[in-house]
Amino acid sequence: MYRNASGVHHGLVRTSRQFPLELGAPGAAPESLLPIVLTVDDSDSPRDLIDALALTAFAAGQQPFATTKDLDNVRDDATLLPAGVRTLREAATDRERARLAVGDGWTLRAVHWPRTKTAEVSVTARTEKLGADVLARAIGGMTEPPPAADEGVLVGFWYRTKHGAQRNPRLIATGSWGEIRGNYARSVAAQVDRLLLTGGDSVPGRLILLHGPPGTGKTTALRALALEWRSWCQVDCVLDPESLFNDPSYLMQVALSDADDCSCPDRRHEKWRLLLLEDCDELIRGEAKQHAGQALSRLLNLTDGLLGQGRKILVAITTNEDLARLHPAVVRPGRCLARIEVPALPPNEAAAWLGASAGIPSGGATLAELYALREGHKESVDREPVLSGQYL
Numbered sequence: 001m002y003r004n005a006s007g008v009h010h011g012l013v014r015t016s017r018q019f020p021l022e023l024g025a026p027g028a029a030p031e032s033l034l035p036i037v038l039t040v041d042d043s044d045s046p047r048d049l050i051d052a053l054a055l056t057a058f059a060a061g062q063q064p065f066a067t068t069k070d071l072d073n074v075r076d077d078a079t080l081l082p083a084g085v086r087t088l089r090e091a092a093t094d095r096e097r098a099r100l101a102v103g104d105g106w107t108l109r110a111v112h113w114p115r116t117k118t119a120e121v122s123v124t125a126r127t128e129k130l131g132a133d134v135l136a137r138a139i140g141g142m143t144e145p146p147p148a149a150d151e152g153v154l155v156g157f158w159y160r161t162k163h164g165a166q167r168n169p170r171l172i173a174t175g176s177w178g179e180i181r182g183n184y185a186r187s188v189a190a191q192v193d194r195l196l197l198t199g200g201d202s203v204p205g206r207l208i209l210l211h212g213p214p215g216t217g218k219t220t221a222l223r224a225l226a227l228e229w230r231s232w233c234q235v236d237c238v239l240d241p242e243s244l245f246n247d248p249s250y251l252m253q254v255a256l257s258d259a260d261d262c263s264c265p266d267r268r269h270e271k272w273r274l275l276l277l278e279d280c281d282e283l284i285r286g287e288a289k290q291h292a293g294q295a296l297s298r299l300l301n302l303t304d305g306l307l308g309q310g311r312k313i314l315v316a317i318t319t320n321e322d323l324a325r326l327h328p329a330v331v332r333p334g335r336c337l338a339r340i341e342v343p344a345l346p347p348n349e350a351a352a353w354l355g356a357s358a359g360i361p362s363g364g365a366t367l368a369e370l371y372a373l374r375e376g377h378k379e380s381v382d383r384e385p386v387l388s389g390q391y392l
Contacts, residue, residue, distance in 0.1 A: 045091070046091035046098075047096070047098045047111075049089070049091075051109065053089065053100055054100055054107055054109035054122065054124070056107075058107070063105065063106060063131075064124075066122065066124045066131070067123055067128075068120060068121065069121050069139060070119070071119040071143055072117065072169050073117055073146050074112060074117050074118060074143055075144050076117075078112060078119065080110035080119055080121050080138055080142055081099065081101050081108065081110065082103070082134060082138050085103060086101065087099050087100070088101055095114075096111060097112045099111075105126035105127075106125040106130055106134045107123070107124045107125075108123050108134060108135075108138060109121070109122045109123075110138065113168070116168035116169070116170075118167070118168055118169070119142070121139055123138070152171045152173040152174060153172050153174055153223065153226045153235065154169055154171055154172075154230075155172045155223075155235050155236065156168070156169045156170075156235070156237070157236070157237050158236055158238045158239065158240075158244070159238075159240050160243050160244075160250050164249075164250075165250050165254055167236070167257065172226075174220075174223035174224055174227050176224060176227060177192065177227075180220060180221075180224055183217055183220070183367050184217060184221070184342065185342075185343060185344075185345050185346060185349055188221075191340045192221060192225075192340065195225070195337070196225070196228050198229075198337065200271075200272050200312075203314065203337060205335055205338075206302075206313065206315060206337065207303045207315050207316075207317070207335050207336045208222075208274075208316040208317070208336070208338045209317050209319070209331070209338070209339045210222065210316070210318045210319075211339075211340075211341055211342070212320070212341050213320060214366070215366035216344060216366045216367055217342065217366075217367040221342070222235075222276060225316075226274070229272075232271060233272040233273065234274070235273075236273060236274070236275050237275075237276040241277040241280050245294075245296075245299055248298070251298060251302070251307075255302060255308075257273075272313070272314060273311075273313050273314070274313075274314040274316055275314070275315050275316070276316045277315065277318070279318060279320065296329070296330075303315050303335060343364070344366045345364050345366070345367070347361075347363075353370055360373070
């Protein structure tokens with residue numbers, strides 16, 4: 001919370017205090033340079049104070065250049081500081097460790113999340129060259145190689161925190177499409193086969209839509225897609241899509257983020273990114289514009305509007321909604337790279353999968369129901385009567 005001398009909230013407000021000291025000079029403390037009055041209450045944490053102190057010289061104009069780097073696969077013992085630099089402040093919890101360090105003409109803030117092996121390092125400096133040099137020395141040797149590709153597929157998970165958008169990568173075990181193809185109706189398998197032929201050189205649409213009843217394997221199919229496309233496309237799952245499209249700053253952070261392993265200055269060789277949004281029924285159903293406000297417009301803008309221009313971004317959405325109930329702007333021709341209905345397996349295909357017809361409902365069975373039947377849980381597939389007009 002920031003106040004000026006009159007006690008009125010005005011954000012960053014310069015006071016009459018003079019700032020003759022340079023941060024990092026002998027005897028200089030960050031708080032002595034703070035050009036604002038910082039009020040601390042019981043809602044603030046030591047980490048919040050480190051965040052504020054890290055910006056003092058930047059706010060005062062003494063270190064006008066700032067740069068930030070997000071890191072994945074960070075070593076557990078990483079200091080994220082240049083060699084020989086003393087930590088000025090440190091705040092640790094059971095999930096993160098934040099450090100503040102200063103040097104001649106620069107300030108560094110590093111936050112490390114060991115559980116997810118990710119980190120963020122920010123440097124403010126007197127010159128742009130000095131900031132880049134300090135950042136390079138701080139992060140050099142602090143990461144380790146990513147897990148071998150044959151152990152699974154690396155998926156990033158985005159979510160919003162009070163400190164901004166956070167991305168945590170996870171190695172997800174998944175079978176190849178060839179291994180799971182038989183779990184889908186033949187009509188579905190043929191459509192996914194065609195989708196897998198897509199390459200980074202030719203992407204005729206930016207939206208992938210999978211719709212159908214729960215338990216039919218929509219997410220499992222997308223995991224296999226991530227594995228098959230891993231050479232040219234990075235898959236990220238957004239855990240809070242409702243927040244993503246209702247918060248422009250969060251959306252911009254996700255949209256402007258680069259693929260994990262691409263730092264190519266030539267964007268022609270940059271990896272594509274596939275944003276996975278699961279169970280987004282409210283966002284794309286027919287009345288979405290009325291209830292979701294600008295959220296639907298921002299989704300469409302990301303796929304083929306100004307926001308998506310120049311960015312290699314695909315969006316995959318799973319929904320339980322019937323195609324007829326989806327917003328026409330979502331399913332219009334030319335917008336979708338693929339629009340695949342994933343239904344229950346028809347009775348004959350379900351019987352072939354199970355090796356028996358006993359217990360299979362007359363309308364067929366979902367993949368989840370077939371696994372339940374195979375394990376002997378017949379009660380798991382007993383369905384309630386379907387009301388007229390109800391979609392399963």
